[in-house]
Amino acid sequence: MSNNHLGVWNRCLSVIKDNVPAISFKTWFEPIVPIKINNQVLTIQVPSPFFYEYLEEQYIDLLRKTLRKEVGNDAKLEYVVVMGNNQSDAQPYTVKYPTTNNSKLQNKPLNVPLKTEGKPSIKNPFIIPGIQKLQVDPQLKADNTFENFVEGECNRLARSAGFAVAQNPGGTAFNPLMIYGASGLGKTHLGQAIGIEVKERFPDKIVLYVNANKFQTQFTEAVRNNNRNDFLHFYQMIDVLILDDVQEFAGKEKTQETFFHIFNHLHQSGKQLILTSDKPPIELKGMEQRLLSRFKWGLTADLQVPDFETRMEILKRKTYKDGIEISEEVLEYVASHIGNNVRELEGALVSLLAQSTLNRKEVTIELASEMVNKLVKSSKRELSIDYISKVVCDYFNMPVDTLQARTRKREIVQARQLAMYFSKSLTKSSLASIGAQIGKKDHATVLHACKTVNNLKDTDKNFRVFVDEIEKKLNM
Structure with missing residues (x-):
């Protein structure tokens, strides 16, 4: 037949x-x-x-x-x-x-060498030459571990979800896990930390970190060499795929279509996807709607600008790791004046140490001030409410937590009012935001505090000294 x-x-x-x-x-x-x-x-x-x-x-x-x-x-x-x-x-x-x-x-095995006519196929990306098929270099940086990722309020959800994924890849509700945030806040570090933890717990799993630009380049090369299917099947074999900067796919329809099929296959196979982006899915432009909808299937977690305590911990860990001693006062100065980017924060510390070593100068506040003035473009820097609160409390020798206490003690009320006053004048935060962070008060309380401080400055010489001395510390 x-x-x-x-x-x-x-x-x-x-x-x-x-x-x-x-x-x-x-x-x-x-x-x-x-x-x-x-x-x-x-x-x-x-x-x-x-x-x-x-x-x-x-x-x-x-x-x-x-x-x-x-x-x-x-x-x-x-x-x-x-x-x-x-x-x-x-x-x-x-x-x-x-x-x-x-x-x-x-009695003879059926597998024989593949004899082809025409161009040979390209090698699958990332496979290590000379090693058995699918022994894939995960492309992970050894230092990007969970241990080296400083946890704070700014990143707790994303870090906790990432660690849960690393313990049970593909087996949690966080699939895909999408991590988003501005540049320099630790998206790549956290994504790679998941990969490193998975490899330690499950050595046989195939883990791969790839930047969206590299994925795009590989795809273009595969199409040019008529090896699109090889490219597709390779990525469908990955157990944990970490795709960094997915926003780079914007406007690239063929790449999005290919990744759509890879995503579907991995997700249906119970494999884990970790994606990073500079924006949440709803704000990504130039992306296919069907792809964006899949990005929302799991958990979307953001990385925010680290608060003062987290920035201090980052600096302390780096100095400890490098075996360097720097005074707490200098670290506080750096942490208070460079606050929007972890990468810049660490870079500032490296620059400070380089200047100290090359010029044989002691690491002082003055040296830190010179370094910050060179690194930070704006001469008028916005301080954080956390840092202002700490400076005020240090001046009065009281713990920062005291500002949150429900008490009418004169010295505590006065410190709280000063913290609100300087937060209004030295930050761009709203009155409601200032009140929420200092004593959990409303905007009316902040307005009243600012009026009270202005009145006391004009009528109380001792109080005016307090204001002037705290202002000098904040403007150092």
Whole structure:
């Protein structure tokens, strides 16, 4: 019968389907197209050399037993590899099993070298030369661990979710985990920390970190070399994919389409996706709606600008790690004047140490001030409410937490009013925001505090000294 090959292959599939997981069957057997059967030789079409090689490595025994059961002990298999949507798209490559006598064939493994005509396929990206297939370099920086990621209110949700994902990749509700925030707040660090933790807990899992720009370059190269399917199948083999700066896909329709298929396959296979972006999904422009909707399937967590305490902890850890001693006063100055970017904060510390070492100067407030003036463009720097509160409380020798206490003690009320006064004049924060952070008060209380401070400055000499001295500390 002219369509006998269809019946043979369908019977083989019915057996194979009962012996492999559903997702594996869908990925590796449903795309196969039976072409013909002639003299107990079944010809099947597969979409890429990589596809053929994977079948040979993972399912050769099952294929052998099934085919011989349906066709007989003399059964042979022939692959036609077509890189395209149909056979007219490209010249097929043909792989045949060697013709030998029957007794030898039964004891001979069916996998043979792939003989092709035309251009050889490109290597899968990131595979280490000379090492067994899919021993993938995860592209992770060793220092980007959870231990080196300073936790604070600004990043607690994202860090906690990331650690949960690392303990059970693909098994939590946080899939995908999308981390967003401005440049320099630690998105790459946190994404790579997840990857490092997964590799430590599950060494056999295939983890890969890739920047969206590199993914785009690889995809373009794969299309140019007619190896799009190889590219697609490689990424579909990853267990934990960390894609950094996904906003770079904006306007690149073909790349988005390819990543859409990779995303679907990984998600349906129970694999883990971690994405980072400079904006939440709702604000990403130039992205396909179907892709954006998938970004929202799991958890979207933001990284905010670190507060003063977190910035201090970052500086302390870095000086401890590098074995350097710097006074708390200098660290406080740096932390208070460079607050919007962790990368800039660490860079400022490196610059300060370099100036001190090269010029043989002691690391002082004055040196820190010179360094900050060079690094920070604006001469009038906005301080944080946290730092202002700390300076005021240090001046009166009281803990910062005292400002949050519900008490009418004169010295505490006065310190709270001064903190509100300087926060209004030295920051761009709203009255409501200032009140919420200092004593959990409303905007009317902040207005009253500012009026009170202005009145006392004019009528109380001692109080005016307090204001002048605190202002000097804040403007250092």
